[in-house]
Amino acid sequence: MNKEVQLLQLAIKAGKTVSGDRLIPAIQSQTVCLVLMNRTCGNNRKKKLRNKCAFYQIPLIEWDASLFDQISWKVINAYGITDDSFAQAFMKERTGDVDGI
Structure with missing residues (x-):
């Protein structure tokens, strides 16, 4: 299983x-x-999330549907991570650095 999926x-x-x-x-x-x-x-x-995240300067990542299917049996199109440590770990796993946050 993907490490990013496990973190989420x-x-x-x-x-x-x-x-x-x-x-x-x-x-x-x-x-x-x-x-x-x-x-x-x-x-x-998509447009609403992109505009809100850009205005409030919150990083936005688009994921494939297959990764969302691995998370839960529920159909959820977007998640917001509220904990800074989880967000930093996620960005570190994704890009290798945490400068984006």
């Missing part, structure tokens, strides 16, 4: 993620450190 699953179990209708208000209140979005997400949702 651990963050979900620890209660350090936000999804669904609570994601946009969490971005606006800047309690989210990183946003993960499914590439198959609808165009309206």
Whole structure:
């Protein structure tokens, strides 16, 4: 299994993620450190998440649908990671550095 998927699953179990209708208000209140979005997400949702993350300067990563399928049996198109340590570990695993956060 992918290390990034394992980190996200651990963050979900620890209660350090936000999804669904609570994601946009969490971005606006800047309690989210990183946003993960499914590439198959609808165009309206994609545009809204991109614009909000760009305005509030929150990193946004687009993931393949296959990675989202490995996380849970629930259909969720985006996650926001609220814990800075999880976000840094995720970015370090993804890019090798944490300068993006």
